Amino acid sequence: MNYMPGTASLIDDIDKKHLVLLRDGRTLIGFLRSIDQFANLVFHQTVERIHVGKKFGDIPRGIFIVRGENVVLLGEIDMDKPCDTVLQQVSIEEILEEQRLQQQAKQETEKAKVTALKDRGLSIPKADNLDEY
Amino acid sequence: MFRFQSLDEDCTLEKEEGLVEEEDEIDQFNDDTFGDGAIDDDWQEEHKRLAELEERKNDGLGGLGLGGLGMRGMGGDSSTVQLPPPASRVPHPSSLPPPHHSLSSMPPLGLEEMGGGDLAESLAMLILGADPAIASVGGPAGPGDRSTGLPPPPSMPQQHHHPSQLPSHHQLTLSGLPPGPLHPSLLSYQQHQHLLRRGGAPMPQMNSHNIWENNMGFGPVSVTPGLITQMEDSPLLSIIKEVGLPNRPPPVMSEDGRDLSERAPPPRSSSPVIGSPPVRAVPIGTPPKQPMSHAMNHQQQIHHPTTVHVRAPVHHQHRYPPSFPERISPNTLLNMANSPLCRPPFPAGVGPVLSQIQRAQMLNSQVAGFPRGCQGPPLLPGGGGFRPFFGQPPPHRMGPHHNHIPCPIIRHNTTHLHPQHRRMLTQRMQSRGGERGGRVGDWRSRDPYSNLMTQREKEWVAKIQMMQLQSTDPYLDDYYYQNYFEKMEKRQERDRDGVRKEHTTKLITPQVAKLEHTYRPVQFAGSLGKLTVSSVNNPRKMIDTVVTSRTDDEEKREKQVWNKRRQILYTVEKMYSLLLEVQDFEKRFMQTPEEQREALLEQHKTHTLQLYASLKEKEWDDRVSDEQCLLIMSVRKGKRLISRLIPFLPPLQAATVVMGIARNLTALAKKDKQDQALCWLVEPVAVVISSLSSAALTDLLQELQGSEGQLSKVLQNKFGVTLLYLILSEGERMQSSDLNCQLMDDNRWTELVFSVTRELLNVPPSSLSPPLFTPPNLLSLFSRYVDRQRLELLQEKLQISALSR
Numbered sequence: 001m002n003y004m005p006g007t008a009s010l011i012d013d014i015d016k017k018h019l020v021l022l023r024d025g026r027t028l029i030g031f032l033r034s035i036d037q038f039a040n041l042v043f044h045q046t047v048e049r050i051h052v053g054k055k056f057g058d059i060p061r062g063i064f065i066v067r068g069e070n071v072v073l074l075g076e077i078d079m080d081k082p083c084d085t086v087l088q089q090v091s092i093e094e095i096l097e098e099q100r101l102q103q104q105a106k107q108e109t110e111k112a113k114v115t116a117l118k119d120r121g122l123s124i125p126k127a128d129n130l131d132e133y
Numbered sequence: 134m135f136r137f138q139s140l141d142e143d144c145t146l147e148k149e150e151g152l153v154e155e156e157d158e159i160d161q162f163n164d165d166t167f168g169d170g171a172i173d174d175d176w177q178e179e180h181k182r183l184a185e186l187e188e189r190k191n192d193g194l195g196g197l198g199l200g201g202l203g204m205r206g207m208g209g210d211s212s213t214v215q216l217p218p219p220a221s222r223v224p225h226p227s228s229l230p231p232p233h234h235s236l237s238s239m240p241p242l243g244l245e246e247m248g249g250g251d252l253a254e255s256l257a258m259l260i261l262g263a264d265p266a267i268a269s270v271g272g273p274a275g276p277g278d279r280s281t282g283l284p285p286p287p288s289m290p291q292q293h294h295h296p297s298q299l300p301s302h303h304q305l306t307l308s309g310l311p312p313g314p315l316h317p318s319l320l321s322y323q324q325h326q327h328l329l330r331r332g333g334a335p336m337p338q339m340n341s342h343n344i345w346e347n348n349m350g351f352g353p354v355s356v357t358p359g360l361i362t363q364m365e366d367s368p369l370l371s372i373i374k375e376v377g378l379p380n381r382p383p384p385v386m387s388e389d390g391r392d393l394s395e396r397a398p399p400p401r402s403s404s405p406v407i408g409s410p411p412v413r414a415v416p417i418g419t420p421p422k423q424p425m426s427h428a429m430n431h432q433q434q435i436h437h438p439t440t441v442h443v444r445a446p447v448h449h450q451h452r453y454p455p456s457f458p459e460r461i462s463p464n465t466l467l468n469m470a471n472s473p474l475c476r477p478p479f480p481a482g483v484g485p486v487l488s489q490i491q492r493a494q495m496l497n498s499q500v501a502g503f504p505r506g507c508q509g510p511p512l513l514p515g516g517g518g519f520r521p522f523f524g525q526p527p528p529h530r531m532g533p534h535h536n537h538i539p540c541p542i543i544r545h546n547t548t549h550l551h552p553q554h555r556r557m558l559t560q561r562m563q564s565r566g567g568e569r570g571g572r573v574g575d576w577r578s579r580d581p582y583s584n585l586m587t588q589r590e591k592e593w594v595a596k597i598q599m600m601q602l603q604s605t606d607p608y609l610d611d612y613y614y615q616n617y618f619e620k621m622e623k624r625q626e627r628d629r630d631g632v633r634k635e636h637t638t639k640l641i642t643p644q645v646a647k648l649e650h651t652y653r654p655v656q657f658a659g660s661l662g663k664l665t666v667s668s669v670n671n672p673r674k675m676i677d678t679v680v681t682s683r684t685d686d687e688e689k690r691e692k693q694v695w696n697k698r699r700q701i702l703y704t705v706e707k708m709y710s711l712l713l714e715v716q717d718f719e720k721r722f723m724q725t726p727e728e729q730r731e732a733l734l735e736q737h738k739t740h741t742l743q744l745y746a747s748l749k750e751k752e753w754d755d756r757v758s759d760e761q762c763l764l765i766m767s768v769r770k771g772k773r774l775i776s777r778l779i780p781f782l783p784p785l786q787a788a789t790v791v792m793g794i795a796r797n798l799t800a801l802a803k804k805d806k807q808d809q810a811l812c813w814l815v816e817p818v819a820v821v822i823s824s825l826s827s828a829a830l831t832d833l834l835q836e837l838q839g840s841e842g843q844l845s846k847v848l849q850n851k852f853g854v855t856l857l858y859l860i861l862s863e864g865e866r867m868q869s870s871d872l873n874c875q876l877m878d879d880n881r882w883t884e885l886v887f888s889v890t891r892e893l894l895n896v897p898p899s900s901l902s903p904p905l906f907t908p909p910n911l912l913s914l915f916s917r918y919v920d921r922q923r924l925e926l927l928q929e930k931l932q933i934s935a936l937s938r
């Protein structure tokens with residue numbers, strides 16, 4: 001039941017399994033245990049899920065406290081829904097390796113692009129996604 | 134969360150200063166700083182328990198079995214619980230039994246060693262042995278005895294014989310083995326129950342108190358081994374092995390027993406009360422304060438979730454006691470709760486046991502990776518289904534019962550919503566209530582970590598979020614919302630063709646009263662300023678400006694007055710400078726050499742002329758303007774000026790001035806009441822008078838007497854009296870010296886003198902002000918005109934001594 005009808009509140013989501021996407025791109029899955037007015041979240045039995053291509057790997061993380069401002073989106077995981085997915089779960093090492101490879105590939109393409117542009121006299125400034133100074 | 138040892142004196146200091154209004158607010162501020170639960174005593178216990186759950190999960194079935202882990206854990210716990218520094222723990226009830234120690238020293242029974250047959254038995258022994266409550270039943274405890282210690286374990290075998298006497302609705306769980314102390318009342322209740330059971334008496338309808346008590350204080354009531362044997366061995370035991378018999382958290386005692394030193398440091402003062410509005414409202418960053426003591430019983434002070442105990446029912450009652458409109462008796466609720474659980478092996482009272490098991494199973498399943506669906510027997514949704522989430526409709530697994538509750542109890546504050554909105558929401562919730570509840574209920578109740586966030590905390594967050602919705606001007610703050618619902622209403626009305634007029638609901642907007650918190654600084658009498666205490670809400674004023682608004686007329690008048698005065702003063706100043714020049718002429722004359730004396734003389738003349746001119750009126754050159762004189766005389770400096778000026782004036786003009794003075798003496802006297810500056814005029818006036826002719830003198834006297842009643846006023850004034858005397862004495866002198874005096878020629882003088890004497894006689898002595906001096910020849914004057922009797926009277930009055938003659 002809704003504590004505040006007509007409003008969106010996380011109170012109803014407590015003790016449910018959630019997936020949260022953070023601003024740094026991480027995906028966490030865990031049971032939402034506690035919230036506050038800033039939407040700081042306390043996750044229990046958290047698992048960080050790394051997706052690379054069609055593979056994913058879960059890294060158990062334990063208890064997470066997420067500051068509200070870092071949340072991009074948050075959604076409840078429906079436990080009852082059948083989980084038919086094409087994604088293939090792999091071990092942690094494998095997925096981390098995959099991730100590293102992916103990052104590497106991305107960097108190389110980026111580098112190549114920049115070099116190419118530089119050769120042509122153009123320079124596109126790198127977009128700063130993070131607001132960490 | 135850290136617990137700080139707060140200083141007691143700080144707390145009291147706060148109280149003394151009056152900064153904290155109630156004791157509760159101290160707690161409130163504690164929570165401000167340290168979060169909810171800073172005063173919570175049981176988090177350590179809870180944490181340990183939960184940690185152990187994790188451990189056990191990880192360890193699996195290997196290693197320590199239930200008993201060992203449980204016991205050791207419990208023992209460990211108990212040791213930590215019982216023997217910590219007193220400052221950091223709530224002192225346990227005195228009934229803390231020594232058997233606890235004995236428990237910890239009991240050899241852990243390795244369950245893995247047990248065979249199948251005596252597994253149950255040893256398990257039972259373990260359980261019962263660990264449960265002091267059970268152990269104590271065989272002891273001397275009577276129903277009313279609430280403070281007995283716990284008798285030693287050997288008495289437990291008695292328990293084994295009474296499996297069948299469990300009343301149907303009695304709650305049982307796995308004995309959780311309170312390493313912690315048993316609350317005496319709980320203990321006794323258990324004893325009571327066991328006794329009753331033994332006696333075979335049917336359990337009467339239990340007091341609601343006791344039920345919740347039972348649940349609250351210790352979820353796991355002892356389970357007789359008979360029951361255990363009836364259970365399916367493998368699942369239960371596996372669970373038990375894994376999960377262990379959870380500890381019962383020590384119930385928090387009453388507040389008196391609390392050690393105050395474990396309080397957090399005194400509240401941070403976000404705003405001093407002085408000079409600010411009283412902080413009654415809870416600041417926004419405040420987590421909810423845990424209710425320290427419930428009205429109903431003190432035992433319900435376990436604030437943190439007890440994962441394996443049936444806590445939820447109490448929670449609900451704890452939180453919603455008065456407002457549960459359809460109060461279903463706990464018994465019926467239990468029945469409702471237990472009905473699905475009525476399976477052959479278990480009497481209904483085993484509900485909580487199952488829930489625990491199922492929780493354990495859920496835990497298992499969580500480890501395995503979140504399998505779907507429930508496992509095991511259908512679950513009692515939180516033992517009575519009083520979880521806050523679906524608390525409004527209590528166990529909604531119970532279809533029929535659900536219908537008994539027509540609409541969910543809305544406890545939240547919906548006053549701010551548009552009524553249309555609210556209607557929609559209630560409809561929505563009703564439709565949604567049944568379908569969602571069951572599923573959710575199952576899953577949640579299996580979760581040992583559920584309700585880490587207490588109901589109160591949830592409400593607190595909701596409250597904060599609601600506060601943001603409050604507004605004094607909804608149209609300003611939430612324009613689109615208001616408009617949307619208005620449009621909807623209009624649309625509905627249109628659709629209905631305005632049949633039901635009464636449906637035009639008025640928009641209820643929360644009226645957040647604008648509290649006037651103006652701080653008025655206090656000012657002490659005689660002090661130069663106000664004592665201002667500045668705060669966030671009342672910043673210090675640099676300049677204390679007070680706006681005084683005056684009307685235009687007033688201002689004009691004031692201005693005029695001031696202008697005039699300024700002008701007079703200006704004139705006076707100018708004349709003064711001239712006068713000084715004239716006065717200094719002599720001196721300068723002597724000093725300047727011969728050649729320049731001529732020039733100086735000229736200058737002097739000019740000055741004197743100027744002086745006259747200043748006194749004159751514009752139109753008439755030869756008359757000294759009375760008005761001007763008076764104006765000048767109205768200023769004290771002006772009086773002085775005139776007195777200095779008169780000697781320099783030509784006699785005629787001087788006489789005129791004196792006449793003017795005499796004429797207007799009343800007015801002048803009135804102005805002069807305070808400082809008597811007129812008296813400076815006496816000397817020059819005297820000089821002038823002495824030079825007056827008799828006619829002029831008479832005139833002067835006449836002027837002095839002028840209008841009706843003037844003389845009496847004159848007499849009140851010192852100068853007036855003096856002037857009068859001067860005149861009279863002059864007259865007398867004239868008469869006595871010059872036989873040819875014209876004074877007597879006309880009767881005016883005589884008449885005037887007569888009137889003067891009359892006045893003098895009539896005037897009360899008090900109002901007759903003493904003159905500056907009394908001319909000596911007055912008596913002779915009077916003797917001419919009045920008879921002896923009157924003369925004597927006059928003499929007395931005026932205190933003219935005969936000697937002066």
